[in-house]
Amino acid sequence: MTGAGAAFAAVIGTLAIPGGAMLLLAFIPSWRLAARLNALASFATVAAAAVLLFRQPAPDGLFLVDGLNIAFLLLNGLVGFTTSLFSASYIGHEIDTGRLAPHHLRLYHAMYQAMMLGMNLALVSNNLGLMWFGVELATLSTVMMVGLYRTPAAIEASWKYLILGSVGIALALFGTILVYLAAQPALGGGMKAMQWTGLLRHAAALDPALLDVGFVFLLIGYGTKSGLVPMHAWLPDAHAEGPTPISAVLSGLLLNVALYALLRFKILLAASHASIAAGRLMEGFGLVTLFFAAIMLYRRRDIKRLFAYSSIEHMGIITFAFGIGGPIGNLAGLLQMAMHSLTKSAIFFAVGHVAQAKGTQKIAEIGGLTASHPFLGWTLVAGIAAIAGLPPFGIFTSEFLLITSTFARAPLLAVLLGLGILLAFGALLLRMTGLCFGAPSPGDAPSSAAATPLLLHLALVLAVGIALPGFLYDWFAHAAALLG
Amino acid sequence: MLAPFTPGATAFGLAHVLAGALVLVSLMMLYQDRLPALVNVLALHAALLGIAVGWQAWLQRAPELYITAAIAIGFKAVAIPLALHRIIERLDIHREVETVGGISLTMLAGIGLVALSLLVMLRTAAQADALAREDLALALSVILIGMLMMVTRRNAVSQIAGFMMLENGLILAAAGAEGMPLVVEISVAFSILIAFIVIGVFLFRIRERFDTVDSAALDAFRGELQ
Numbered sequence: 200m201t202g203a204g205a206a207f208a209a210v211i212g213t214l215a216i217p218g219g220a221m222l223l224l225a226f227i228p229s230w231r232l233a234a235r236l237n238a239l240a241s242f243a244t245v246a247a248a249a250v251l252l253f254r255q256p257a258p259d260g261l262f263l264v265d266g267l268n269i270a271f272l273l274l275n276g277l278v279g280f281t282t283s284l285f286s287a288s289y290i291g292h293e294i295d296t297g298r299l300a301p302h303h304l305r306l307y308h309a310m311y312q313a314m315m316l317g318m319n320l321a322l323v324s325n326n327l328g329l330m331w332f333g334v335e336l337a338t339l340s341t342v343m344m345v346g347l348y349r350t351p352a353a354i355e356a357s358w359k360y361l362i363l364g365s366v367g368i369a370l371a372l373f374g375t376i377l378v379y380l381a382a383q384p385a386l387g388g389g390m391k392a393m394q395w396t397g398l399l400r401h402a403a404a405l406d407p408a409l410l411d412v413g414f415v416f417l418l419i420g421y422g423t424k425s426g427l428v429p430m431h432a433w434l435p436d437a438h439a440e441g442p443t444p445i446s447a448v449l450s451g452l453l454l455n456v457a458l459y460a461l462l463r464f465k466i467l468l469a470a471s472h473a474s475i476a477a478g479r480l481m482e483g484f485g486l487v488t489l490f491f492a493a494i495m496l497y498r499r500r501d502i503k504r505l506f507a508y509s510s511i512e513h514m515g516i517i518t519f520a521f522g523i524g525g526p527i528g529n530l531a532g533l534l535q536m537a538m539h540s541l542t543k544s545a546i547f548f549a550v551g552h553v554a555q556a557k558g559t560q561k562i563a564e565i566g567g568l569t570a571s572h573p574f575l576g577w578t579l580v581a582g583i584a585a586i587a588g589l590p591p592f593g594i595f596t597s598e599f600l601l602i603t604s605t606f607a608r609a610p611l612l613a614v615l616l617g618l619g620i621l622l623a624f625g626a627l628l629l630r631m632t633g634l635c636f637g638a639p640s641p642g643d644a645p646s647s648a649a650a651t652p653l654l655l656h657l658a659l660v661l662a663v664g665i666a667l668p669g670f671l672y673d674w675f676a677h678a679a680a681l682l683g
Numbered sequence: 684m685l686a687p688f689t690p691g692a693t694a695f696g697l698a699h700v701l702a703g704a705l706v707l708v709s710l711m712m713l714y715q716d717r718l719p720a721l722v723n724v725l726a727l728h729a730a731l732l733g734i735a736v737g738w739q740a741w742l743q744r745a746p747e748l749y750i751t752a753a754i755a756i757g758f759k760a761v762a763i764p765l766a767l768h769r770i771i772e773r774l775d776i777h778r779e780v781e782t783v784g785g786i787s788l789t790m791l792a793g794i795g796l797v798a799l800s801l802l803v804m805l806r807t808a809a810q811a812d813a814l815a816r817e818d819l820a821l822a823l824s825v826i827l828i829g830m831l832m833m834v835t836r837r838n839a840v841s842q843i844a845g846f847m848m849l850e851n852g853l854i855l856a857a858a859g860a861e862g863m864p865l866v867v868e869i870s871v872a873f874s875i876l877i878a879f880i881v882i883g884v885f886l887f888r889i890r891e892r893f894d895t896v897d898s899a900a901l902d903a904f905r906g907e908l909q
Contacts (some may be wrong), residue, residue, distance in 0.1 A: 330866035332872060339879060346887075354887045361883065362842060366830065369849050372869065373826060376856050379863050380811055380819070388862030408807040493821060 206254035210262045212247030213272060213681030216240055221312035230294065230304040234287035237308045241283040244315060244571025259396050263325035266678040271322050271459050274537055278451045278544050279315050281652035285548045286311070286444035288649040292555045293442070298348065307347055307442070313340035314448065318456045327375050327393045330460055331368065334424060337453055338364045344442035356436035363423060363433040371460070377413030378464070381406040395463060402470035410468060411475040417464050418480060424457035426511045427518060428488040436508035439560065443551030446503055450510040451544035455536055456617045458514070462521060462682060469683045478522045482612065485519025488512070489619040498624035501560050502553070505630060506546055509586055512623045513539045519616060520601050521682065527604035529679035531597045534667075538593035538660055539586070545656035546582040548649070549575050557642040562630060566637030578653050580635045586659050587627040588620060593663035694742055695814055701735035702821040702855060706797060709828040709848055713793050714786050718776055718840050722767045725844045730761035732851045739858045742814075748858055751870040755854065758874050759847060766881050768839055774888060776838065784835050796827040818859030825852030839889045843880055850877065 220240035229232045229593035233646030251272065255264045264272075290307070299307075314337050321333030342364065346357030382392040391397045398405070423430035438446040461481075468477045492512035494600040499505040513535065520532030553568060553575055554560045585592035598620060605613035663671070708728045715721040733755035740748030771777060784792075804820035811819070827847030833842050850873050857866045883889065 326865075328869065332865075332868070335872060335876070342879075346883075354889070358835050358839075358883065358887075358889055361880060362833070362846070365846055365880070366833065366849070369826070369846075369853055372853055373823070373856060376853070376860055376863065380808065383860065383862065384810070390864045392862075393864055401811075406810050408809065409811070412803065412807045542756060662803065 202254045203257055205249060206256040206264070207260075207262075209247045209254070210252035210256055210264060210323050212250075213244055213276070213323060214316060216244045216247060217312040217316040217319065221316060222311050224312060225305055225309035225422065227300070227305065227308075230290065230301045230308075233304060233308045233661070234283075234290060237311055238280065238283040238287060240312060241276070241280040241315065244319070248272040248276040248319075258325070259394075259563070261325060262323045262324060263395050266674065267462070267681045267682060268322045268459065270533065270537065270678050271455060271675070272319065274324065274455070275315070275318055275452050275542055278540055278656075279448065281655060282444050282447050282451070282544060283311070283546075285447065285551065285649050285652045286442075289442065289444055289551050289555070296555075299442075303347055305345060310340040311444075311448075314344070318387070318452060321456050321460060322598075325379065325396060325627050326390070326558045327395070327398075331372055331375055332372070334421070334457060334460060335368050337456065338368060338424065339452060341437070341441075341445060341449060344445045345647070347442055347445075348440070350440070353440040354579060356433075356440035360437045361435040367420050367423025369420070370416050370423070373394070374413045374416030374418075374420055374464075375441045377409050378405075378467070381409035395467075397537045398467055399440070399470055402467060403472060405467075405471045405473075407472045407474055410471055410473040414464060414473070414475055414477055415480075415656045418461060418477075418484070421457045422518075425454045425461070425518075426488075427484050428490075428491040428511065428515070431488070431492075431511050434511060435504045435507040438505040438510070439501050443503070443547055443554065446507070447544040447547035447551075450507070450547065450683045451540040453571075454510060454514055455540060458517065458521075458536070465521065466681070466683060476535065478524050481518050481522030483522075485515045485517070485522055486612070486615055486619065488515030489519065489616070490515075490600065493619050493622035493626065496623055499630075500562050502550055502562050502565065502634070503547075503560055505562065506543065506550060506586075508545055509623065509627065512619075514584075515544070516616070516620070520597075523601070523605055523608060523612075524682065525604060525608070526676070527600055528678055529682040530675050531601035531604065532682075533675050533678055534663070535594065535597035535601070538597055538663065541596060541656040541660050542582055542585045542592070545653050545660075546579065546586060548653045548656075549579045549582060553579065553597055556644045558639065559642070562634065564642075565634055565640055567637045568635045571639035571642075573638060574634050574650065578657060580631060581657050583627055583631040583635075585657070585664075587624045587631075591661065591664045593660045596664050596667065609622070697815055698735070698738055698742065698814060698859075699821075701731065701738060702818050702859075705731050705735060705851070705855060706821050706824045706828075708765070709825050710790065710793050710797075711851075712844065712848060713789050713828065713832060716786065717740075718771050718838065719768060721841060721844055725767075725847060726760045726764040728848060728851055729755050729763075729774050732855060733760060735855060736858045743861055749869050751854060751858060754870050754874055755851070759822070759851070763847070763877060763881060766885070767843065770881070770885055771840060773885075776840070780804070788836050789831065792831055793828050796831060798823040800824040800827055810816045812861075815861060817861050819856055822856035822859065824854045825849075825855060839884050843877070843884065846880065847877060 224233050251264050256262050317333045317336030321330045326331045342357050342361045346353050382405050385401050386392040426434040465477045492508045495508045517532050517535050520528050557565050588594050588598045712724050733752045737752035800823035801820045804823050808816040826849050829845050832845030854870050
């Protein structure tokens, strides 16, 4: 097989494997078998994505794989795979305690793969419309999973998510239509005016006024999906009421994919004559999001809600980083994105097992985890330290890079950014001492935690924090350069 | 002397009349305070959209748009309203009168939104051709009125109506953008989304949006009462 052929097959693989698994898993009655197949399919997907590291399909076709989205594809595949491992041990416990019935799990597993399909489609497609469709598919499938427990709170959370998410994707579509109209006179309508590669090549000929307005709609639309304040209202509910594996992939992956869509449009705007300052808008949204979430962190009483707000906070930092831009700013944003995905999903793995062992999600009723469940307690300590931005973890590296590069450009913004990060840091540390140290709270049911995914994620974050390997740095720098 | 008749002008005129009528019906939806009446106006809205898209299909010689028009008429003007009437009957919410913000204020806001979108779109799309430009401005009005409806009403059925209005505006904009690919696929995707929402309401008997003014209820929903 030729190089291009292998690459094309690999791209098809990242879509066909989850697609086929989705259809298959919808009909498998045994949840044990389904959980294994789910993990197997997720592994095959990440393997297909890994092929793309070495061979990429020719641009201009149906798919676009470059240095930027390959990072997202691999991260998606990896976290999707480790989460499927965690999910297998998590749902085993939910079945044992009777919170879920086996027939719910057919839907759950099928939707898990549908979500992976939607996200991968949004990532690899060279077409604005298909990308939008991928984000919609991923949204709908997560809506189904958030409501899985069928409790009033879960249904309310998924209804809220459905309505807000639908408005978000509708606005994103209007923005997409405007971008198409901006391109139509220059590119002559049809599919050509909706392809990234063509749009970028003719960026200077696009109608700047339409692009400006279009970007505002896209920012609000995809921003809703990535949890930017004030369109974030669905996010904490969806995280708290859904099954924990879904909280892990929502925070770790779906928010990233929505932000990726926004980044693509930002690249397009930077190449065109559009007058809107996309970067300044993103800085503003990012800072507001960071501060709002950091303050809200202090008032959380539910452990999953706490980490959902922490995800909002990080989305704020990441959006800010891409707004600042420049080689270092973009590098910091990409690194932060990857580190946040790994750390946050690891935290949710630990939290899922903690909530199962203690039988509650209320922070006040959980305490002294390092004494009662040493493994979970200490991994949670490590995870919270990492997410709060303590060295030697990777998030410290990216936040340090971001603050220093912002200082060089806009010292005032750097002060604000530092203040926001410190605020959140305080809240997280406060909660960490309550949750992990002190006298253990009642509830010492042994937990059969899936240790591998947790340790793997934390080890990766730690390794990057101690010494970013050369090839990884080159790769991130290359992707950052694409962002301009 | 009469101005010479040009088929182009009539064709444009009819497209604008249809889009304008859609804006008017959108405003009509704002002052419906009983749910069955609201659903009937929603059906009218979708039917008008179907005709507008059909007219665009003929104008642009784009036969695939007839599918979108057929979806609008068959699915959104007939099937969904029937399902919504059934939900209203089952949940016994005929007499639901909603007063968030008051009708007159909402109408005023709606008119303001129409003015805003005309101001914004006519200026930004100055380069685009006239057909697309005015269509876009009117479509944005419909979208914004749909959002206004979703914000000002609590009831789940009205929220669906608001979302469908929003979506009708999107389809109008997409159909007006000449040669835009994937319009049919997008309208199918949206129909699936709406079907999801309606089935969800039906299965879980969702009556209301959940942010009531009662803060105790809000805390209970957040799961943060200790």
